[in-house]
Amino acid sequence: MGDHLNGYGTSEQFVLNEAALKQNITVFIKLFATFRDKRFMTQHMDFPVRSTVREVLKAIEIPEEEVAICMVNGRSKEIDHELADGDTLSLFPPVGGG
Amino acid sequence: MHAYVGTILRINLTEKTIKCEPLDVETAKKFIGGRGLGSYLLSQEIDPEIDALSPENKVFITTGPLTGTTVPTGGRYMVITKSPLTGTIASSNSGGFWGPELKNAGYDIVVLEGKAEKPVYISIKDDQVEIKDAAHLWGMKVNETTDTLLEEFGDPKARVLCIGPAGENLSPMAAIMNERYRAAGRSGVGAVVGSKNVKAIVVRGSGKVKIADEEKMKAFVKDAMKKIRENGVTGQGLPTYGTAVLVNIINESGVLPTRNFQTGVFADAEAISGETLAAEYLVKKDPCYRCPIACGRYTKADEMEGGGPEYETIWCYGSDCGINDMKAIIKANHLCNEYGLDTITAGATIACAMELFEKGYIKPEEVDGPELTWGNAEAIIEWTKKMGTSEGFGAKLAQGSYRLAESYGVPEYSMTVKKQELPAYDPRGIQGHGVQYATSNRGGCHVRGYLISPEILGLPEKLDRFSLEGKPLWAKIFQDLTASIDASGMCLFTSFALGAGDYADLLSAAWGVEVTAEDVLTAGDRIYNLERIFNLKAGLTKADDTLPKRLLEEPMPEGPSKGWVHKLDELLPKYYEVRGWDADGVPTAEKRKELGLE
Numbered sequence: 001m002g003d004h005l006n007g008y009g010t011s012e013q014f015v016l017n018e019a020a021l022k023q024n025i026t027v028f029i030k031l032f033a034t035f036r037d038k039r040f041m042t043q044h045m046d047f048p049v050r051s052t053v054r055e056v057l058k059a060i061e062i063p064e065e066e067v068a069i070c071m072v073n074g075r076s077k078e079i080d081h082e083l084a085d086g087d088t089l090s091l092f093p094p095v096g097g098g
Numbered sequence: 099m100h101a102y103v104g105t106i107l108r109i110n111l112t113e114k115t116i117k118c119e120p121l122d123v124e125t126a127k128k129f130i131g132g133r134g135l136g137s138y139l140l141s142q143e144i145d146p147e148i149d150a151l152s153p154e155n156k157v158f159i160t161t162g163p164l165t166g167t168t169v170p171t172g173g174r175y176m177v178i179t180k181s182p183l184t185g186t187i188a189s190s191n192s193g194g195f196w197g198p199e200l201k202n203a204g205y206d207i208v209v210l211e212g213k214a215e216k217p218v219y220i221s222i223k224d225d226q227v228e229i230k231d232a233a234h235l236w237g238m239k240v241n242e243t244t245d246t247l248l249e250e251f252g253d254p255k256a257r258v259l260c261i262g263p264a265g266e267n268l269s270p271m272a273a274i275m276n277e278r279y280r281a282a283g284r285s286g287v288g289a290v291v292g293s294k295n296v297k298a299i300v301v302r303g304s305g306k307v308k309i310a311d312e313e314k315m316k317a318f319v320k321d322a323m324k325k326i327r328e329n330g331v332t333g334q335g336l337p338t339y340g341t342a343v344l345v346n347i348i349n350e351s352g353v354l355p356t357r358n359f360q361t362g363v364f365a366d367a368e369a370i371s372g373e374t375l376a377a378e379y380l381v382k383k384d385p386c387y388r389c390p391i392a393c394g395r396y397t398k399a400d401e402m403e404g405g406g407p408e409y410e411t412i413w414c415y416g417s418d419c420g421i422n423d424m425k426a427i428i429k430a431n432h433l434c435n436e437y438g439l440d441t442i443t444a445g446a447t448i449a450c451a452m453e454l455f456e457k458g459y460i461k462p463e464e465v466d467g468p469e470l471t472w473g474n475a476e477a478i479i480e481w482t483k484k485m486g487t488s489e490g491f492g493a494k495l496a497q498g499s500y501r502l503a504e505s506y507g508v509p510e511y512s513m514t515v516k517k518q519e520l521p522a523y524d525p526r527g528i529q530g531h532g533v534q535y536a537t538s539n540r541g542g543c544h545v546r547g548y549l550i551s552p553e554i555l556g557l558p559e560k561l562d563r564f565s566l567e568g569k570p571l572w573a574k575i576f577q578d579l580t581a582s583i584d585a586s587g588m589c590l591f592t593s594f595a596l597g598a599g600d601y602a603d604l605l606s607a608a609w610g611v612e613v614t615a616e617d618v619l620t621a622g623d624r625i626y627n628l629e630r631i632f633n634l635k636a637g638l639t640k641a642d643d644t645l646p647k648r649l650l651e652e653p654m655p656e657g658p659s660k661g662w663v664h665k666l667d668e669l670l671p672k673y674y675e676v677r678g679w680d681a682d683g684v685p686t687a688e689k690r691k692e693l694g695l696e
């Protein structure tokens with residue numbers, strides 16, 4: 001997309017509108033450490049538009065309080081962060097080391 | 099005598115004398131013990147300008163007041179000396195069981211001074227201390243040395259600390275090993291021991307460390323154990339996966355050093371992750387003295403088995419060398435343990451050599467072994483052996499990445515601070531951690547102030563890893579608390595679950611005097627400034643408080659930290675200010691007075 005959008009706003013707005021028109025967003029979910037037990041390592045999943053991390057956790061049955069680190073596209077985010085189509089969500093239980 | 103056993107064992111190798119000296123308890127308390135007291139004694143007894151490998155250098159092997167007590171993780175000892183790698187003060191920490199055994203034998207500290215005429219080892223059985231011939235041990239690797247000494251000592255419960263061939267060859271990346279797999283790894287402390295012609299120290303003790311208030315201690319230990327067990331990191335993450343669990347999280351953050359810090363994203367991170375290690379190679383956990391965390395791993399790959407690898411070994415031999423072969427990493431780790439090499443400096447030096455090879459500085463004809471190409475599993479194994487024996491081109495590598503890159507006229511390809519290789523976190527995407535790297539008193543190091551905790555793991559609170567706000571003060575507080583933990587004899591990993599107040603409580607019960615959280619942090623500040631003053635006297639300046647050019651000038655090329663460089667020039671002046679140092683990074687007279695360091 002690009003030039004043909006002239007006069008209709010930025011391409012970013014266009015993506016947003018396109019997402020709004022879509023029923024669902026697709027999120028790439030990556031699970032780590034014990035979260036993988038009886039679940040999966042990575043998976044693409046669809047959610048209704050405007051879904052937050054909380055809805056994803058509900059769907060994959062991870063209690064909120066077990067999430068120590070939540071990253072969206074590599075950046076730390078809170079559980080109520082609203083996801084966008086194409087986001088990568090990485091979820092970790094408490095981990096650390098050095 | 100409480101918490102300390104009250105005796106310094108001084109061994110002069112030139113004179114072949116063994117002396118027991120009383121420990122000055124008041125001075126000891128001022129610096130707590132371990133790293134603090136060792137740094138004080140080194141500063142008192144040597145000229146910081148001497149050659150680290152000369153007989154004038156001394157080695158202080160120190161325990162803390164909590165070493166050998168009932169305190170969880172109270173098994174640490176430290177090695178303090180002048181470093182042949184960095185020219186700074188060196189203080190390397192190790193776990194296992196050697197430290198408590200030394201205290202049970204009746205000594206807080208062992209001092210090695212002078213130089214033996216021929217290879218020797220030290221045998222300690224309570225008050226029977228001997229300097230013994232080690233001609234038959236010289237050249238042996240760590241496992242064989244340990245087996246031989248246990249046999250000779252005649253007690254399987256004895257604890258062996260030794261150097262491998264790397265220490266004998268005076269490689270500035272040589273470690274001191276204890277109980278085969280535990281390492282006082284960094285800054286070339288093994289080379290200093292090698293320069294004194296000392297191969298090993300075997301110890302067995304029948305005593306017990308006494309503390310002042312048993313009842314109080316029982317209650318504080320119970321409380322600390324509860325906190326450690328209930329904390330997600332120390333109660334779940336580290337026990338299940340060991341330190342290697344970090345591979346994925348650091349890669350997801352786009353700060354996993356890859357191909358000599360050319361990028362922060364490694365496509366094959368999963369193959370070298372803690373999850374993969376646990377699923378495919380873990381044999382058992384291998385805990386240290388009184389440790390409820392048990393992060394230590396014991397792994398097997400083909401015919402090689404033993405302790406490790408830690409996260410710090412996996413990143414430098416893995417992503418930093420473009421290696422996705424976990425088996426090869428386990429083998430390289432095993433070889434480092436056998437030859438007595440610091441895995442971080444060893445792996446990161448091979449990564450630097452691979453970049454020098456890629457860029458055409460190292461010519462194929464000078465390389466008498468496997469090609470130094472990214473991802474070459476055979477190369478990391480063979481070059482580790484050759485560094486361990488200082489054979490052929492391996493002798494050049496065994497000098498560390500700074501001296502290697504400098505010999506080609508391009509020291510900027512060495513990812514070091516003060517000539518010591520940086521650990522596993524690219525500071526372009528972790529701004530606070532970067533200022534900590536630049537100001538660490540032993541050069542590139544993560545365990546002098548682990549800001550990964552707030553900046554990545556969100557502990558004790560979540561900080562924006564790209565923000566500069568408040569980071570100099572965070573760096574100072576973490577550095578100070580770390581210095582006190584290192585001085586106490588406890589493991590730094592307890593700090594995921596415990597705070598300054600908890601360490602104060604444990605010290606109070608051990609000493610029988612009231613210690614506050616503020617006292618703990620002040621002691622840390624004192625230790626940090628003491629080390630800084632040593633370094634300044636050794637000739638280091640503000641110019642040494644820096645990061646490799648790449649991290650300051652080349653924006654991260656891809657991933658979640660894309661576009662960032664490290665903003666050290668903005669952070670450093672503020673760091674000096676919160677430290678109470680002048681614009682040149684020198685502790686002011688007021689600061690010295692405040693800390694009792696005049």
